Amino acid sequence: MFRIKTLNKISPAGLSVLEQSRFAVSSDLCDEDGVLVRSADMHAYAFPDSLRAIARAGAGTNNIPVDRCSEAGIVVFNTPGANANAVKELAVCGLLLASRKVVDGAAWVRTQAGMGADVEQAVEKGKSQFVGPELMGKTLGVVGLGAIGVQVANIATKLGMTVYGYDPFLSVDAALSLSRLVHRALDLETIYKNCDYITVHVPLTPDTRGMICTDSIQMMKGGVRILNLARGGLVNDDDMLLALESGKVAAYVTDFPNNKIVQGKNVIPIPHLGASSPESEENCAVMAAQQLREYLENGNIKNSVNLPTLEQEWSGIARLCIIHRNIPGTIAGITKVLSEENVNVENMTNKSKKDYAYTVVDINAKIKDLVVDEIRAIDGVLRVRFLSH
Ligand SMILES: NC(=O)C1=CN([C@@H]2O[C@H](COP(=O)(O)OP(=O)(O)OC[C@H]3O[C@@H](n4cnc5c(N)ncnc54)[C@H](O)[C@@H]3O)[C@@H](O)[C@H]2O)C=CC1
Ligand SMILES: O=C(O)CCC(=O)C(=O)O
Numbered sequence: 001m002f003r004i005k006t007l008n009k010i011s012p013a014g015l016s017v018l019e020q021s022r023f024a025v026s027s028d029l030c031d032e033d034g035v036l037v038r039s040a041d042m043h044a045y046a047f048p049d050s051l052r053a054i055a056r057a058g059a060g061t062n063n064i065p066v067d068r069c070s071e072a073g074i075v076v077f078n079t080p081g082a083n084a085n086a087v088k089e090l091a092v093c094g095l096l097l098a099s100r101k102v103v104d105g106a107a108w109v110r111t112q113a114g115m116g117a118d119v120e121q122a123v124e125k126g127k128s129q130f131v132g133p134e135l136m137g138k139t140l141g142v143v144g145l146g147a148i149g150v151q152v153a154n155i156a157t158k159l160g161m162t163v164y165g166y167d168p169f170l171s172v173d174a175a176l177s178l179s180r181l182v183h184r185a186l187d188l189e190t191i192y193k194n195c196d197y198i199t200v201h202v203p204l205t206p207d208t209r210g211m212i213c214t215d216s217i218q219m220m221k222g223g224v225r226i227l228n229l230a231r232g233g234l235v236n237d238d239d240m241l242l243a244l245e246s247g248k249v250a251a252y253v254t255d256f257p258n259n260k261i262v263q264g265k266n267v268i269p270i271p272h273l274g275a276s277s278p279e280s281e282e283n284c285a286v287m288a289a290q291q292l293r294e295y296l297e298n299g300n301i302k303n304s305v306n307l308p309t310l311e312q313e314w315s316g317i318a319r320l321c322i323i324h325r326n327i328p329g330t331i332a333g334i335t336k337v338l339s340e341e342n343v344n345v346e347n348m349t350n351k352s353k354k355d356y357a358y359t360v361v362d363i364n365a366k367i368k369d370l371v372v373d374e375i376r377a378i379d380g381v382l383r384v385r386f387l388s389h
Contacts, residue, residue: 002296003029003050008038010057011278014285018293034292036285039063039272047072052385053295055288058083058275059147060231061305062204070306070356073323073383075295077304079287081147086280087229088151090255090273091199095140095156097268098197098225098251101130136160141191142182143211144202144230145170150177152199157181166191192219197227204231214239223250229274232256240264299360299387307358308351316346316362318388320372325380326357333378334359341371356382 004018004025014036018025025036035042035054042054042064054064055077069076097103108130112122138161142153145167153165157179165178166185185191188211191198198220202208212226213236226249228235235252237260243249244264254261257269275284287303294300299321300311307323324330331350338345338361347362366388376384 002033003031004034004036004292005029005032006036007040007042008036008057010036010038010289011281011285013282014057014287014289017286017289022297023293033296036288036292037064038284047074052383053077053292055079055292057281057284057288060203062231062233066306071382075301075304075323076306077288077291077295077302079284079291080303082283082287083275083280084147084151086277087148087201087274088155089277090270091148091152091201091227091229092155092159094199094227094229094253094268094270095135095159095197095225098227098253099135100132103268105130135197138162138196139164139194141166141185141195141198143167143188143191143198143200145174145178146201147174148229149199149201150174152201153182154179161197164191164194188216189219192216193221195224196221197225199227200230200234202230202234204233209233210236212236212240214242217243217248220248222248224248225251225253227253229253229255229270232258232261237261297387299385301358304353306353307356308353310349310351310358310360312347312349312360312362314362314389316364318363318366318386320359320361320363320375321385321387322359322361322375322381323383324357324359324378325382326352326355327380330357330378330380331359333381334361334375337371337374337378338363338367341367343367343371 002023004023006027015025031048031050033050033052038057051074053075056064057079059078061076061078064076066076113119140156140161140163142149142165145165153163156163163182164185165182166188211234217239240252241264244252244266251266253268255270255272255274261267262269291303299319301307302309302311322334343363343365345361346364350357350359372384372386
C-alpha cells in the first residue's frame, strides 16, 4: 500500500486514479511515499525517508525545493500543458480588462447604486470616464512561448493584434504549434520597444526574477499595458508602482497580488485564478496522479523536472530503479555488483538529465537486501528502489 499525502485540495478525478486498494490518500498522514501538491510552499518541508516522489498538479515548480529533492533522490513531476487553456482564456480576459476599464466601471456603478443615485441616468452621464482602447490593430508581446505563451500568441492574432513572441529556448513542439502570423522576436528589446501590451509566460527562475523592472520598463512604449499571469517575482513591485504612478504603464494585470502591489494605480489584481477552472483542475490532477502512480508502481518516469523521461516495459520478475549522479563509473558499478551475485540483466535503460541520471534494471531473480545495499553504496548513487511483480 502506497501512502500519498495531499498538500492542497486535489480534484476528485485525480484522486480516483489512485485506487483505494493500493493507495492510502490523505492530507493527514505521515511516512508518505508520494506527495500531491498544487501551490503549497514546500521549501521548508521536511522529507521523510519514505518520500520517493512529489507530483505538482500544475506547471510552475518554484514552490518545490527541486535541488534538495534531486539530492535526496526524490522525483518531482509537473503536468505540462494541462492548465494551458485555462490560463490562455484568463489572458484574453486580462487583455480586455487592461483595456476596457470594466473593473473600475463596475465598482463605480455599485457606488452609484449605494449612494441612491438613479443608476440608469448615472451610467449614461458617467460612462465617458471609463473609455478604453480596443485590442484590434494593437501590438502584443508574448514573453515565453511554452504551453501557455503559444496559445496566447495564437489567439491574439485572431483578435486582430500584431503579435511578437520571444523565447530563446523555443521547443520544436512549440514552434510547430505557433501560428505563422506570430513574429519571432530575437531579443526582449524588440518586444519592449514595439508592443502596446506585454504578457509574460515564463517560469520564475534566478534568470527571470525581476525581469520587469525600471530598466526594462524604460524601453517600453508610454502607456504600455502589462499582464503577469506567470509569477509575482517576475516583476519588481517597487519599479512597477513608480511606472504606474507616472502613467508609463497604463495598467498592470497580475494573478499574484500582494499587499504592496494592490495599492498601485491601475492595478487589476486577480486572486491566482489562472488554473482555476474545473477542466484544468481535473486535467492537472489526473495527469499528476497517473505519473505518481506509474513511478511508484513501475518506476517509470514521465514529465519530471529533475529526472529524465524513462519508460521501460517489464521484462523480468524484479526491477531495480536507481537514481544517481550523472558521472562515469556508476553503471559499471551496478553491473559489477549484479554479476558478482550471478544475476543476469534482462533489460537495462539509462537516461540522464543535467547532473542526474536514472537507471532501470530488469532482472529475473529476487535479490537479497544486502545486494541492494551494495548498489546503494556505489559512489554517486542517491536512491535505490527494488520492485517485484
Ligand atoms: N496563473 C496560474 O495559475 C498559472 C501560472 N503558470 C505560470 O506560467 C509559467 C509558464 O507556464 P507554461 O507555459 O505551462 O510553461 P512551459 O514550460 O510550457 O513554458 C515556459 C516557456 O518559457 C520559456 N522561457 C524560459 N526562460 C525564458 C526567458 N528568460 N525568456 C523567454 N522565455 C523563457 C521556456 O523556453 C518555455 O518555452 C509557469 O512556469 C508558471 O509559473 C502556469 C500555469 C498556471
Ligand atoms: O494550482 C493552481 O491553481 C496554480 C497553478 C499554477 O500556478 C501553475 O500551474 O503553475
